[in-house]
Every structure is written in structure tokens, then in C-alpha cells.
């Protein structure tokens with residue numbers, strides 16, 4: 001049985017520690033310390049636990065008992081109701097704004113588009129989070145750790161959703177001040193408006209996301225500001241719970257595929273870690289396969305994994321092809337470019353962790369172009385609650401894998417929809433517009449030829465007869 005609240009508070013942070021992901025180094029550090037890389041070798045860090053001392057339930061079904069504790073904000077949270085599987089803080093230290101109330105929707109309209117048998121395609125709507133993207137799953141964990149460390153300021157570089165999420169946690173809790181770094185001209189209005197409205201200090205760098213990322217690391221170091229980018233290993237702990245909720249919605253049955261868009265690769269890394277731990281605990285008997293979907297205009301993972309054969313290789317990642325590819329991008333002045341701004345990233349910081357996830361989950365990587373992304377997005381809208389462009393890469397990727405025969409029509413597939421429909425209305429309106437100039441400026445310039453499933457507004461004179469005729473004609 002899960003613990004009572006009192007027993008729960010006795011979970012001490014010394015159950016948790018930070019560990020270098022490089023097995024040849026394996027250096028460990030206290031959980032109550034602020035770091036984004038290993039002091040010894042510079043590699044990424046994981047949060048790990050002394051599981052034998054933790055209160056891991058003997059069956060995932062035990063979490064159903066937490067449903068009746070919804071008046072406790074910590075159990076209401078779709079992240080913290082799985083606290084036993086990420087026990088790095090005591091219950092009284094947990095910070096929540098009600099994240100993780102998300103939905104797994106089964107949809108045959110989108111399923112038909114992907115090419116699935118009926119009943120087999122599911123969409124996990126992480127856009128239903130308080131700030132409108134899956135980032136809240138990780139941000140509540142990072143802000144919890146930041147407040148354990150008494151941070152007064154927290155910073156991130158962002159293509160928009162990380163900053164919106166951080167800004168919301170800071171405004172809603174008043175625990176610390178948000179400092180966000182964005183590249184110029186690359187952020188959608190939905191996301192920028194959130195950072196501004198929530199009162200974050202918003203620093204716009206004359207450069208792209210990759211530039212902003214370098215600067216925020218330097219500035220955080222210099223000023224001792226708590227960094228919440230996805231190099232922050234606590235964030236990934238929170239993001240594990242997306243998988244726990246998917247399993248919960250499937251009545252604890254493991255699907256065949258998890259399909260997720262890949263940007264900085266925090267989500268895919270967290271999913272891999274979630275399944276590694278569930279398997280090690282004996283809470284699941286098999287592991288789903290993972291598909292990470294890049295945008296064609298930001299396809300570093302695809303290039304390295306599928307074309308140049310880079311693998312986790314038990315932790316011995318061959319760095320030569322990675323260094324070589326980065327040099328090539330520098331030489332050619334190659335900049336990420338896609339309508340899916342949330343994954344418009346050429347140097348994914350969690351690359352190695354994602355390689356580990358791909359190994360554990362027998363993963364594949366694909367790239368889809370902006371045309372496919374927007375067409376898939378229109379289907380997600382027509383068959384459900386909609387999503388922002390980056391999210392639709394998962395559906396476009398599933399369709400590609402279905403066509404290749406990698407995904408079978410009878411497989412049970414879960415596509416993660418990472419962000420809310422209203423994050424980027426510019427892209428949506430440009431897709432459905434009748435104004436060719438608007439289409440060209442926003443989408444045509446990116447190589448999108450046509451809006452294959454556009455739902456165009458119908459212009460009608462302001463006459464009752466005409467309006468009635470139009471409705472009869474079109475519906």
C-alpha cells in the first residue's frame with residue numbers, strides 16, 4: 001500500500017542523488033546541490049535513488065488509491081500523485097500548480113489518417129497543462145528542487161514553452177523571479193505573451209535558440225541563478241510521469257509504440273528513464289518501442305542516429321561523428337528552420353540520454369517536413385482538441401512509420417501531443433486562410449506547397465438568403 005501523508009513526509013531527500021550518465025565515470029553528487037553537468041567529466045547527470053529504501057508500490061494499480069485524495073493538491077497533481085516513483089523531495093517540499101491533468105484520447109479519424117486499425121491510435125494531450133504544454137510536468141519538479149535550494153531567481157533559454165512554464169510557476173507561487181532568454185524573431189506570440197503576462201524578465205538575444213542556450217548557461221554560472229533548461233536532471237524526473245499517466249489511461253497495459261517529437265530530447269530521454277525504472281521495479285513486463293520525430297529542418301538526431309549510426313553503445317558513445325557533424329553545421333552556417341518552432345533545435349542538449357532511451361526502447365528516429373507536420377496538425381484538430389505544429393510531428397511520424405511497415409496497423413500507438421492548439425495560432429490561421437499572401441509569407445516561404453486539408457472560411461454577403469443558402473450548400 002502507498003503511504004499515509006505522514007509516512008510520506010518521512011521520505012528524505014537522501015534517498016536521491018545525482019549520478020553522471022557516463023558509466024566509465026559514474027561520479028555521484030548530493031541531490032541537494034545545483035549542477036547541470038558532471039564535475040569530473042562534463043557529461044549529463046541523472047537523478048537516481050536508493051530504491052531499496054524507497055516506498056515503491058508493488059503494483060501500478062496502487063496509484064489508483066490516490067484518485068480519492070484529490071483534495072490534497074499534491075495528489076491532485078498528475079505528477080506528484082506518482083511521487084513514490086520520483087522521491088527526491090519530501091511531500092511538504094513539493095510544488096504544484098495543478099499540472100498533469102491531461103487526457104489520452106482514442107481517435108479513429110486521426111487513426112485513419114495514420115493508417116491504423118480502428119481503436120489503435122491514441123493521442124496524449126499534454127497541451128492541457130496549466131501553461132499549455134508538457135513542460136509543466138518537468139517544471140514543477142525543477143521548481144521544487146530550486147526552492148529546496150532556496151533559489152531566488154530561475155532562468156532558462158527557450159523556444160517558448162519552457163519560458164512560459166517557468167514564468168507561470170514563478171507567478172503562481174511567488175517563490176522566485178523568472179529570467180528567460182529567447183532568440184529573436186523565433187518565438188510564437190502565444191508563448192511570448194505568456195512570459196510577458198506572467199511578469200518574467202524577458203531577455204531577447206540577437207541570435208537563435210542555440211545561441212540563447214549558450215548565454216543562459218554562462219549567465220547562470222556567473223550570477224548563481226538556478227537553471228531550469230532540460231539539462232536540469234530534475235525536470236526529466238517530472239516528465240517521466242507522462243508515461244505513468246499514459247499507462248494509467250490504458251489501465252496499466254503497455255502500448256506498442258510511444259511516438260514523440262524531438263527537440264532538445266528531454267522528453268524522449270525521460271520516457272526511456274521511466275520505462276527503465278518501471279522494468280527494474282518489476283512494475284511492467286515489457287517495454288514499448290520509441291519513435292522520436294525530428295522536423296526535417298532540425299534533424300540532428302535523425303542524421304546522427306539513422307544516417308551516421310551513432311549509438312548509446314552501453315554508454316560508450318562514439319563522439320567523433322557528433323563532433324564532425326557539429327563542425328559541418330558550423331562550416332555551412334546551417335541554422336535550424338521549421339514551422340515547428342518548439343523543435344527548431346540543431347544541438348539537442350540531451351542527445352546522449354536520448355540515445356540511451358532509443359537503445360532501451362528499441363527506438364527509431366524519423367524526420368518529417370513542414371508540409372507533413374501541418375497536414376497532420378489539421379487532422380489532429382479535425383479529430384480532437386488540436387495541437388501546436390511541433391506536436392503534430394508525432395502524428396506525421398507515426399504515419400510515415402506506418403507506411404514503411406515499421407508500425408503495424410494493429411499496433412497500439414500513443415502519439416504525444418506536446419503543446420496546446422492556441423500556442424501558435426499564426427500557423428493554424430495561415431494554413432486555413434483564403435489569403436494567398438498570408439499563406440505564402442508564413443508557410444510558402446518554408447516550402448509548404450498547399451494546405452491539403454484546409455477548412456476555409458466562406459465569405460458571404462450580409463443577406464439572410466445568402467447566408468441560409470451557404471449553410472445548406474456546405475453542411
Ligand SMILES: *Cc1c(COP(=O)(O)O)cnc(C)c1O
Nearest residue numbers: 161263264265266267342418419
Ligand atoms: C519543448 C517542446 C518539444 C520538444 O521536446 P524536447 O523534450 O525538447 O525534445 C516539443 N513540442 C513542444 C510543444 C515543446 O514545447
Ligand SMILES: [Zn+2]
Nearest residue numbers: 020025038041
Ligand atoms: Zn562524469
